[in-house]
Amino acid sequence: MSAPNSDIDPVQVAALSEAAIGNAVAKALEEIKKTNNLEELKQAKTTHLGDKSLIALANREIGGLPPEAKAIAGKRVATARVTLSEFYELRESELVAEYEREILQSQKVDINQVLASPDFSLRKFGSRHPLTQISEIMSDVFIAMGYEIAEGPEAEAEWFNFDSLNIQPSHPSRSLQDTFYLTEMDSGMVLRTQTSPVQMRAMLTRELPLYVVAPGKVFRKDELDTTHTPVFHQIEGLAIDKGLSMAHLKGTLDHFATTMFGEGVITRFRPSFFPFTEPSAELDVQCFLCKNQPNSNCRTCKGTGWIEWGGCGMVNPKVLQTAGIDTDVYSGFAFGMGLERTLMFRYSISDMRDMVEGDLRFSAQFGSVLR
Helix, strand or coil, X not given: CCCCCCCCCHHHCHHHCHHHHHHHHHHHHHHHHHCCCHHHHHHHHHHHHCCCCHHHHHHHHHHHCCHHHHHHHHHHHHHHHHHHHHHHHHHHHHHHHHHHHHHHXXXXXXXXXXXXXXXXXXXXXXXXXXXHHHHHHHHHHHHHCCCXXXXXXXXXXXXXXXXXXXXXXXXHHHCCCCCCECCCHHHCEEECCCCHHHHHHHHHHCCCCEEEEEXXXXXXXXXXXXXXXXXXXXXXXXXXXXXXXXXXXHHHHHHHHHHHHXXXXXXXXXXXXXXXXXXXXXXXXXXXXXXXXXCCCCCCCCCCCEEEEEEEEEEXXXXXXXXXXXXXXXXXXXXXXXXXXXXXXXXXXXXXXXXXXXXXXXHHCCCCCCC
């Protein structure tokens, strides 16, 4: 780089002339435009914007100009550099987008294509989890009867999970031994122990008459064994209308049981107690194995001839009043049963742990559709 010289004008320095810089920019733009991939673009950047590029060499000549000429030359070089940088970034974004499209195109899979195999038995087909399938089947039964599906959060307010359902503060189900609190007991938030909070949310937000079912995951502090798991699934139903009675509840559940377990299934109501229903009942299904034969030593029903399926009853007036429903006009019934237990009954599964341990051999038995 030459020393400052008051006699040198930027026009007289060939590298700084407007024509020279203009030609350098035009040539660089043309070559950047012609690049076909990111590697070529990188090389073009080195050539036209790198330390040995014409623009960089011209920039070094500015130091030899008199002060009054530096501003003119500096602006000329800076404008050229900005022009090339902006065009480079634009071309880079185009080539990146093109590269990503090529990658996606090369990885595209035809999900409808059936791959040929010399041995059909070697083909491995995927399967959905049977709990997902049984949930959809059970929901479809009620959708066919005019019910709607309702959903709610798994991390639930304590008021929705307990208080709104007439479950008193002293009830054992609210203790740390039974319920997962998100932090301390006074946090007001729990992992829902039932899908009943969804019913209260439906009563508070939907118009009457109301017919909904709420399938979903629930959490309780149970040990994992053959018939229990701390994370399991329920489907609960709620009907609020004028003139509903236990007869309507029984008819609904009988139809549900027949659809799930086949013609000839027998159910019964056994008196029970739930804070949110009055009167309340346990719903039992006649044992599928021993068929309630006398002197049976059946392990499934323990010789009783009946298997507990779920709970049900008429909605407690206190619960309806909490939701602002006029109990002189409307009545309702509710019910709930476990998906895991339904799956066990329907397919004679003896160990609930098979459903949660992730063994693909278990899910593969059911394929994509349960029958």
